[in-house]
Amino acid sequence: MTKATFPLAPGATIGILGGGQLGRMLALAAAPLGFKAHVFAPEADSPAFDVCAVHTVAAYGDEAALAAFAASVDVVTYEFENVPVETVRFLEARVPVRPGSKALDVAQDRLKEKRLARDLGAMTAPFAAVDTGADLERAIGAIGLPAVIKTTRFGYDGKGQAKIAGAGDVAAAFAAMKGAPAILEGFVTFDREVSVVAVRGADGAIAAFDVTENEHRHHILHRSVAPAAIAPAVAEQALATAARIGAALDYVGVFAVEFFVVTSHEGETVYVNEIAPRVHNSGHWTLGGAATSQFEQHIRAVAGWPLGSVARLAPMVEMINLIGDDAHDWARLAAEPGCLLQLYGKREARVGRKMGHVTRLIQAEHQFPGTNARAAVDKAI
Amino acid sequence: MTKATFPLAPGATIGILGGGQLGRMLALAAAPLGFKAHVFAPEADSPAFDVCAVHTVAAYGDEAALAAFAASVDVVTYEFENVPVETVRFLEARVPVRPGSKALDVAQDRLKEKRLARDLGAMTAPFAAVDTGADLERAIGAIGLPAVIKTTRFGYDGKGQAKIAGAGDVAAAFAAMKGAPAILEGFVTFDREVSVVAVRGADGAIAAFDVTENEHRHHILHRSVAPAAIAPAVAEQALATAARIGAALDYVGVFAVEFFVVTSHEGETVYVNEIAPRVHNSGHWTLGGAATSQFEQHIRAVAGWPLGSVARLAPMVEMINLIGDDAHDWARLAAEPGCLLQLYGKREARVGRKMGHVTRLIQAEHQFPGTNARAAVDKAI
Numbered sequence: 032m033t034k035a036t037f038p039l040a041p042g043a044t045i046g047i048l049g050g051g052q053l054g055r056m057l058a059l060a061a062a063p064l065g066f067k068a069h070v071f072a073p074e075a076d077s078p079a080f081d082v083c084a085v086h087t088v089a090a091y092g093d094e095a096a097l098a099a100f101a102a103s104v105d106v107v108t109y110e111f112e113n114v115p116v117e118t119v120r121f122l123e124a125r126v127p128v129r130p131g132s133k134a135l136d137v138a139q140d141r142l143k144e145k146r147l148a149r150d151l152g153a154m155t156a157p158f159a160a161v162d163t164g165a166d167l168e169r170a171i172g173a174i175g176l177p178a179v180i181k182t183t184r185f186g187y188d189g190k191g192q193a194k195i196a197g198a199g200d201v202a203a204a205f206a207a208m209k210g211a212p213a214i215l216e217g218f219v220t221f222d223r224e225v226s227v228v229a230v231r232g233a234d235g236a237i238a239a240f241d242v243t244e245n246e247h248r249h250h251i252l253h254r255s256v257a258p259a260a261i262a263p264a265v266a267e268q269a270l271a272t273a274a275r276i277g278a279a280l281d282y283v284g285v286f287a288v289e290f291f292v293v294t295s296h297e298g299e300t301v302y303v304n305e306i307a308p309r310v311h312n313s314g315h316w317t318l319g320g321a322a323t324s325q326f327e328q329h330i331r332a333v334a335g336w337p338l339g340s341v342a343r344l345a346p347m348v349e350m351i352n353l354i355g356d357d358a359h360d361w362a363r364l365a366a367e368p369g370c371l372l373q374l375y376g377k378r379e380a381r382v383g384r385k386m387g388h389v390t391r392l393i394q395a396e397h398q399f400p401g402t403n404a405r406a407a408v409d410k411a412i
Numbered sequence: 413m414t415k416a417t418f419p420l421a422p423g424a425t426i427g428i429l430g431g432g433q434l435g436r437m438l439a440l441a442a443a444p445l446g447f448k449a450h451v452f453a454p455e456a457d458s459p460a461f462d463v464c465a466v467h468t469v470a471a472y473g474d475e476a477a478l479a480a481f482a483a484s485v486d487v488v489t490y491e492f493e494n495v496p497v498e499t500v501r502f503l504e505a506r507v508p509v510r511p512g513s514k515a516l517d518v519a520q521d522r523l524k525e526k527r528l529a530r531d532l533g534a535m536t537a538p539f540a541a542v543d544t545g546a547d548l549e550r551a552i553g554a555i556g557l558p559a560v561i562k563t564t565r566f567g568y569d570g571k572g573q574a575k576i577a578g579a580g581d582v583a584a585a586f587a588a589m590k591g592a593p594a595i596l597e598g599f600v601t602f603d604r605e606v607s608v609v610a611v612r613g614a615d616g617a618i619a620a621f622d623v624t625e626n627e628h629r630h631h632i633l634h635r636s637v638a639p640a641a642i643a644p645a646v647a648e649q650a651l652a653t654a655a656r657i658g659a660a661l662d663y664v665g666v667f668a669v670e671f672f673v674v675t676s677h678e679g680e681t682v683y684v685n686e687i688a689p690r691v692h693n694s695g696h697w698t699l700g701g702a703a704t705s706q707f708e709q710h711i712r713a714v715a716g717w718p719l720g721s722v723a724r725l726a727p728m729v730e731m732i733n734l735i736g737d738d739a740h741d742w743a744r745l746a747a748e749p750g751c752l753l754q755l756y757g758k759r760e761a762r763v764g765r766k767m768g769h770v771t772r773l774i775q776a777e778h779q780f781p782g783t784n785a786r787a788a789v790d791k792a793i
Contacts, residue, residue, distance in 0.1 A: 041742055041755045055443070062440055062463050065742070065755030065768065081465035082443050322750050322773075337747040344725060361422055361446070366718040369703050374422045374446030387446065392703075 037335030041065025050077025418716030422446025431458025
């Protein structure tokens with residue numbers, strides 16, 4: 032074990048597993064607090080490498096590289112939940128890892144995730160564990176059809192999933208799981224999707240940004256707006272659920288909980304859809320739109336620092352993802368007054384690839400007129 | 413010459429001469445626009461190296477290193493005005509340099525600087541060129557005593573200066589110039605010091621942040637506040653003067669003009685004190701306190717991009733430098749809600765060394781209450 036003392040003093044090095052845009056924005060947030068970033072990622076052209084003090088290109092299973100990484104940093108964090116739990120456990124034996132393997136283990140397993148939410152009193156889509164054909168028959172009996180069967184682990188972007196519309200689909204859907212542990216989930220009819228991006232400090236303190244409303248296109252987040260246009264009581268329900276999840280996972284850092292907003296005859300309520308043990312796309316609006324960004328909050332938490340203010344800086348803040356060719360629009364976006372551009376430094380604008388995002392502070396631009404700076408300047412020319 | 417096309421597209425590389433905190437914050441501002449930064453500096457432990465894609469450690473006179481640097485970047489800029497003009501001229505023959513050697517040449521010469529201001533109709537302290545003893549006698553006759561004699565070039569922090577309180581000081585003061593071209597300046601009685609941080613685009617467009625009021629301690633900037641508490645007409649005078657200076661220098665990028673605010677029987681007026689051809693300490697409040705920071709504005713300008721919004725984000729914004737041991741106070745500052753901490757990653761907190769700064773948005777914190785995020789979270793625990 033290294034002898035890092037928390038809170039970490041400026042000058043310490045934060046190790047980051049993963050070199051994509053989330054790792055990049057974490058590294059950019061570490062610098063103003065006086066920390067160096069060491070990014071570990073398997074891809075040689077990782078966007079985060081351009082903004083960190085040190086980087087390592089190696090596979091997540093490369094124990095020699097991991098040991099050297101652990102020895103060179105004061106704490107390790109990760110940018111996404113598909114880092115192998117074994118990698119995190121290997122590092123945990125050598126250096127503090129925040130959040131640790133417990134959160135990762137739950138977030139990588141749909142069944143554990145759903146059970147955690149349910150055990151904390153939150154609503155979820157109806158679900159049941161499916162290991163055998165008999166399990167599946169029972170689960171369908173309880174949940175009904177249509178439903179969807181998913182492998183419990185490492186499903187991503189529709190992989191390892193099969194929809195079961197009617198009895199004729201059951202055998203093929205079960206076969207598609209290839210014997211892996213699975214979960215059957217019923218469908219939920221929802222009005223909108225919201226998320227809570229929260230941060231929990233090493234001391235158990237917790238804070239959350241305003242509930243954010245999310246709009247997807249082609250199963251990719253397109254737009255987030257804060258605050259969500261939901262009743263205060265529903266927002267409180269979502270925030271309280273997120274806080275309970277953070278505490279149950281003994282979590283340190285930023286995490287997100289995605290919810291469906293469901294309307295019944297009793298009014299609106301929220302269902303937990305997914306838990307993400309990391310900074311989250313639906314929290315990107317906080318970069319420039321909140322007093323402290325989710326990236327700085329995460330660095331503060333993993334460094335053992337006090338959490339920052341979660342205050343929103345405008346009546347409404349909007350974030351729009353730049354997907355694939357959207358990023359070619361940079362010149363127009365750069366010319367739009369008050370439009371905060373964040374490009375991720377990725378070389379190739381592939382279809383569906385997140386290339387950047389823009390944030391707009393709605394109505395903030397006109398709140399505090401200056402001393403006619405531009406008018407005076409115009410007059411002088 | 414390289415074949416860089418302006419505006420530079422994301423993915424291009426910005427070369428930065430100088431690796432101190434200004435180069436560091438420029439590199440951090442380049443990243444969100446999708447640019448890579450290549451920092452060139454003589455010191456191996458330059459703070460900017462921790463946040464850039466590529467760095468070169470070499471002397472400013474190392475032509476082989478400069479040629480390789482020029483070949484690897486799309487545009488060059490510099491973080492401070494003490495880069496040798498010869499270095500910039502060498503690079504200009506190979507790659508666009510913004511701002512170019514003209515601005516540097518003027519800013520490095522107190523006499524050229526004062527004459528430029530005077531020729532543009534701005535007030536300055538009374539001054540006269542002094543090359544010989546006879547020049548000095550004439551100058552004292554015109555300006556009176558007390559006065560101060562300074563070498564025209566490379567004076568910094570009181571070096572190359574001598575105060576002349578009475579006739580008995582003249583000979584020693586002149587000798588202290590060691591034959592270098594000098595300037596005699598009269599004293600100006602002023603109420604306060606303000607500055608304008610402005611940005612001029614490659615297309616000649618100009619914008620300026622609010623006039624900022626500056627408070628020095630031990631000849632080092634201690635605190636800046638925007639907007640300055642001066643009459644709108646005086647602010648306009650300062651802004652218009654800055655705009656004329658920018659145009660006269662055919663300037664591209666961020667620059668600062670420091671002014672004395674002088675009260676006479678005719679009211680307040682501003683005197684030009686100094687021109688800084690770079691991002692400026694008195695503009696640090698814009699990082700988190702304005703819609704676009706001075707660092708992003710500079711990157712936008714040198715990349716040929718449109719300028720960003722200069723809107724202030726709060727009724728008042730305060731910046732306080734952390735000098736030397738002040739930086740040891742990081743834990744207290746990190747715990748202060750809404751206090752934006754910016755540490756420069758310097759290892760050793762020497763006396764008088766700028767280690768970081770904090771920015772506070774006064775009254776912004778309470779402007780837009782959220783959906784009771786913290787209250788709901790507290791209730792859940």
